[in-house]
Amino acid sequence: MPEVRKVAILDDYQHVARQSAPWERVTDGLGAEITTFHHHLGGPDDVVAALEPFDALVVMRERTAFPAEVLEMLPNLRLLVTTGPANAAIDVAAAHRAGITVCGTGGVLDNAATVEMTWALILAVVRHVPEEDRRLREGGWQQTVGADLKGRRLGVVGLGGIGKPVAAVGQAFGMDVAAWSRHLDPDDARAVGVTPVSREELFATSDVVTIHMKLSRGSRGLVGREDLARMTAHAVLVNTSRGPIVDEDALLEALRAGSIGGAGLDVYGTEPLPADSPWRSAPRTVLTPHLGYVTSETFAEMYADAVEDIEAFAAGSPVRELAS
Template structure:
C-alpha cells in the first residue's frame, strides 16, 4: 500500500475541535492530515511550520497569508478557508503563485445570536452578577431594560437585519446607518435611516455590523464615539479595526459611556495585559461570533469537499482575486 502523496495542515484550530467536527477519512487514500492548534506567529515561524504542506485549511482571518508568507510556501497548491471572503489572504499573490483558494458557506445566525446575547448580558450586568453569586454574594447592582430604548445599527446587511428583528421583538426603537445604506432600504426593514452623527448621538445601544475594508477601517472614530450618551452601550461583533481602539479605551476608562461588549479586537488573540481584559465596564469574549458546533461542522465538512474536488481536478467554491 502506497503512502499518502499529499500533506494537509488544518491550522487555526485553537480549540482542537477540527478533527472531530468533520469526517476526514475520505482523504486518507491520498493525503496525510495534520491538525495544528497553534496561534498565529511571525512570518518566519509560520513559514517553517507550514513549508511541508501542499494543502492548508485555515479559519477566516486568524492567520495572515500575505505575499511574503505565500512566497515561502513553495509546496502550497490549495488554501481552503472558512467563509467565501477572507481579508487575511492576499488573493492576487496566491493566484500568481498558482495557489487555488477555496471557501465554504458561512452560518446565517451564529454572529447575530451572539450579538444579542452580549447586548442582554451587558445591559443586565450578567457577568458581574453571576460572578458575585459564585463568590457568595447576592445582587450587586441595577441592570437596564431594553423595551422602549433606541438601538443604533451600524450596517444593515444580513446580520444587521437580524439584529433589527431581535430589537423589534424586544420593543426597541430602531435606527441604522452605513456608507451604502439608503432611506428606502432602511424603510424596507422597518428601520429609521439616520446620519452617522444622529445614530451615535441618539442611540442607547450601538451594535456594529460593517464589513472591514480599507474604506471602513477606523470608520468609528474618536469624533463619533464622543457623541455617545453617558448611558449608552457599545457592542462590536464585527471587526476590531473598524473602531479607533484608543478612543474607545479612553471613553471606558473615563466612564463616559455605560459600557462595551466586544468580541473582536485590533490584535487577536487579545494580548495578556490588554485593558479590555480588566476594565470592569467591558464584557470581552474571544471572537466567538461564528464559533458554534453547527458552523464548525459546516466549515470543516466543506473543506474536506474542497480538497476532494480539487484533487479530482474540479475545484469548487473558488474565491477569485
C-alpha cells in the same frame, strides 16, 4: 491530477476540527496525512517554519494571515482552503501568482451565529451578567441595576445581512430601531421598520450601538472619537464585526473616563488578544474571544466543505475558488 499528500488544519483551538467532518475521505480516500495545529502559530516566520512541508492548508477564517511574503516562502503549497466564502487575511492575488489555488466554504451565509452572539453581548452588558455571575460565585448577591431594552433605541451601523436580523430582534424586544451607514438606502430601512438617521443622530440618541460592517479600507477606524463623544453616559457599544472598525484607543479612553456606559466586544485589532492587552483590564466591558461564528453547526458545514474542496482539487476540478 494534482496530488494532496500533507494537509494541515490551522487554529483548531477547541480540538474539534477532526470530529466536525468526514476527514477519512482525505486520509483513506486520498491517502493524505493530516496534521492539526491547536494553537496560533504566531508571526510570519513561525507560520513559514511550521507549514513549509504541507501542500494543502485548511485555515479558519481570519485567524492566521497569509500575505504575499508568507505565500512566497511556502514552495510546496498548492491548495489553500479557508472556511467561509472570503478571507481578508489571505492575499488571494499573490496566491494565484504563486500557483496556489484558494477555495472557500459555506457555513456563514445566513449569519445566524453572529446575530445571536450580538444579542448575547448586548444582554450581558446591559444586565451586567458576567459581573453578577462572578459576584454570586464569590459568595455575594446582587449589586448592579440593569436597564430595560423595551422603549429604548437600538442604533445599527450597517443594515446588511447581519444588521437586519439584529434589528428585527431589537424590534421583538420593543426597541425603537434606527440605522446609519454611508450607503444606507432609506427606503430599504423603512421597509423593515427601521428609521434611517444621520450618523450624528444615531450616536447621540441610541442606548445601544451595534456595529455590522465589513472591514475595508473605507471602514477602518469608521467609529471614532467624535462618534463616541456623542454617545450618552449610559449608552453601550457592541462590536461583533471587526476590531479595527472602531478606534480602539478612543473607545478605551471613553470607557475609562466613564463617558459611555459600557462595551461588548467579540473582535479586536490584534487576535488572539495579547496577554498584556489593555482590554483585559478595561472597565465596564464584556469580552469574548471572537465567538461570533463559533458554533458546532457552523463548524460542521465549514469543515465538510473543506473536505469537499480538497477532494475536488485532487480530482482536478476545484470548487468554490476565490477570485483575486
